[in-house]
Amino acid sequence: MTVPILKAALLSEATEEISTPILLVGPSLGTTARTLWGRAARILGARYRVVGWDLPGHGHSPRPAERFTMAELAEGVAGLVGGMREQGEWGGYPVFYAGDSLGGAVGLQLGLDYPDLFAGIGVICSAAKIGERQGWLDRAGTVAVQGTPTMIVGSGQRWFAPGFMEREPEVSSRLLHALSDTDRQGYAFCCEALADFDLRDRLGDISAPVVAVSGEFDTVTPYEDSWAIARSVQRGSAEWVPGAAHLVPVEAPERIAEILMRHFDRAVAESPAVVSVSAASPAGRLPGDPYDAGMAVRREVLGDAHVDRATAAIDEVTAEFQEMITRFAWGTIWTRPGLPRTTRSAITLTALIAHGHWEELAMHVRAALRNGVTRGEITEIILQSAIYCGVPSANSAFRVAQRVLNEVPPVE
CATH class of the missing domain: 3.40.50.1820 (Alpha/Beta hydrolase fold, catalytic domain)
Structure with missing residues (x-):
């Protein structure tokens, strides 16, 4: 040997x-x-x-x-x-x-x-x-x-x-x-x-x-x-x-x-080794700040165009809310290694259907496609939701998903 x-x-x-x-x-x-x-x-x-x-x-x-x-x-x-x-x-x-x-x-x-x-x-x-x-x-x-x-x-x-x-x-x-x-x-x-x-x-x-x-x-x-x-x-x-x-x-x-x-x-x-006060980012955040990781993941999942629109609309009323969701939702939860992003998307779609958040659902149908969830899997997620969240909710979800999927060309 x-x-x-x-x-x-x-x-x-x-x-x-x-x-x-x-x-x-x-x-x-x-x-x-x-x-x-x-x-x-x-x-x-x-x-x-x-x-x-x-x-x-x-x-x-x-x-x-x-x-x-x-x-x-x-x-x-x-x-x-x-x-x-x-x-x-x-x-x-x-x-x-x-x-x-x-x-x-x-x-x-x-x-x-x-x-x-x-x-x-x-x-x-x-x-x-x-x-x-x-x-x-x-x-x-x-x-x-x-x-x-x-x-x-x-x-x-x-x-x-x-x-x-x-x-x-x-x-x-x-x-x-x-x-x-x-x-x-x-x-x-x-x-x-x-x-x-x-x-x-x-x-x-x-x-x-x-x-x-x-x-x-x-x-x-x-x-x-x-x-x-x-x-x-x-x-x-x-x-x-x-x-x-x-x-x-x-x-x-x-x-x-x-x-x-x-x-x-x-x-x-x-x-x-890279988290030190002297290495603070231009925005005053340390490299390990969840906000920085959250913004990176938010862009990867939702796309630059969506995030740019959201940040452009920030004012003194919404600034702290946007900071919060970027730091905690995206920087603390979406960055966790315990679940693949396809699974996180499936969970998110189900929760949005259960609560009837249709505008957010449309956004996360697009995000699911970016995360690698297939069109067939999106259909299966909504069918599963019909049993546990109710048929009327699934019916609304299918209308939203159909509209979004018609806007996005299928992967060859």
Whole structure:
């Protein structure tokens, strides 16, 4: 057993001088960082310098000579970070981590073995234990003898949501070609490392902020796995991405970028190192003030146009009320990690229906769509409300929802 040699490459430079943190991203088994993260990196590059590392025998990383464990793989990633630090390439800026599937599992291992290495961790379409041991060993044996092309059909079925390959043939083709080009020994050794990987009993020792993300159609690591991570680590939250399967960074790059930026912003805001009187914001608030986090979340959920209209209308009569709802409703409740935003939207819609707040309901139907709630799920929420809140309330709710949904074009 030995620490594998890993290679990393710059995927995107930060486009703003103030956006100097580093985001290190890790790939799924059979993919490269560039093919998996390239689309999301173009968006994330507005805030971070995005660097991707490749698994042994994948992409730029050389073929491994010896078998390795997940802990040794994580040690190799930690060595990349340490080397960049020593060379002065990353300065003293915060470093964040995000990985998909096997890359996400490595993120959990890093959080356990190197608790101070990353300011925040994104675990995407992954779990504390993925699959069954014998299944991984069987796959390793097949690939070692027959090569990675034998995995193309099965991986295509697991990786992508229904219809994605037809809508995005070039993108899916690049990923499947990367799989075909992967060294068979590197792939097999990764399978063997996954066979023995199980951190379910150790998640509580992970202290770095972790967001666990799952895709709607992911059959490999469903939402239950993300929720198990979120509720077990010391500081965890879970998110759900509609219309995606196992490779969320390529299937829903805008959504994963939004989730990661929000999560990492919150991780920094809650870090004791950045909350000091000398670091007060121009408005006189400390970086950790719930108002600042609340305004950020309020804009993400309701949209800039709505919030701009609301703030423009503030006068001496409404100023304290607007301050209160931003600080406590948005900054204290909506920022809590215990529920994904889709669930918070469902609860909010139900409460508004129960109390007959139809103007607010229209606003939150739009917000629910922004949060990833599907049109079909909005219908189900109102149907559920018909039983517990009354049919007349549901009838009014359907009229409001129908009007709003007719104004918003459906997602293709």
